[in-house]
Amino acid sequence: MQDLIKKAGQVKMLILDVDGILSNGQIIYDATGTETKAFSVQDGIGIKSLARYGILTAIITGRSSPMVDKRAVEIGIDYVVQGRDDKLIALNELLLTLDPKLNISAADCAYMGDDLPDIKAMQTVGFAATVPNAHTEVINRSDMVTTRSGGMGAVREVCDLILKGHGHYQDFIARYTLDESSQDNLS
Known part of the structure; x- marks a missing residue:
C-alpha cells in the first residue's frame, strides 16, 4: 500500500472516463428520449478536494452529453474532452493544450477508466486506476482497483489516495x- 500511496503522490492531474467511472455505466433514456446519468456526491467532494490542493482534473469520454458538462462545472473539473473514441490521442492533445508552466507530462497523470478504449491511455500515464467491475484486461493493467464501483464513490477512493500521497489527507x-x-485547522 505504501508503494501505491507514493505513486499517487506523483500525480499532478487526475483524468477520468465518465460511463462506468463517474457514473455506473448505465445509459437511461426517459420517454422523450432524453438521456440521464447518476453521479456520486462523494466523488464530487473528492474531486473538489484535489482542486483545493492544486491537483488538476479532466474528463475524457467517448460519448458527448450536456449532463457531463453540467456536472463538470458543478464539481470544478478543469478540462472536459467529449466525443473522443481514441482516448490516447485525446490525452496527448489535452497535454499539449496545458500551460507549459504547469510542467505536466503523461507520467504526472492518473487515469481512471473501465473498458478497452481506456487501456492505451492508462498504459501511458504514471498511475492507472479502475473499478472492480471493469473489463478484465483493464484490471490487469491497473495499479489500483477500487473497492467501490463506478458512480458509487470509486473516484473518491482514488482522490483520497492522491491526497494521502501528497500529504494532504489529514488536513x-x-x-x-x-x-x-x-481545531487549529478551523481558524
Missing part, C-alpha cells in the same frame, strides 16, 4: 471534524 479530513488535533 482535508480535519476540515470536517471537531477533533482536538483539528
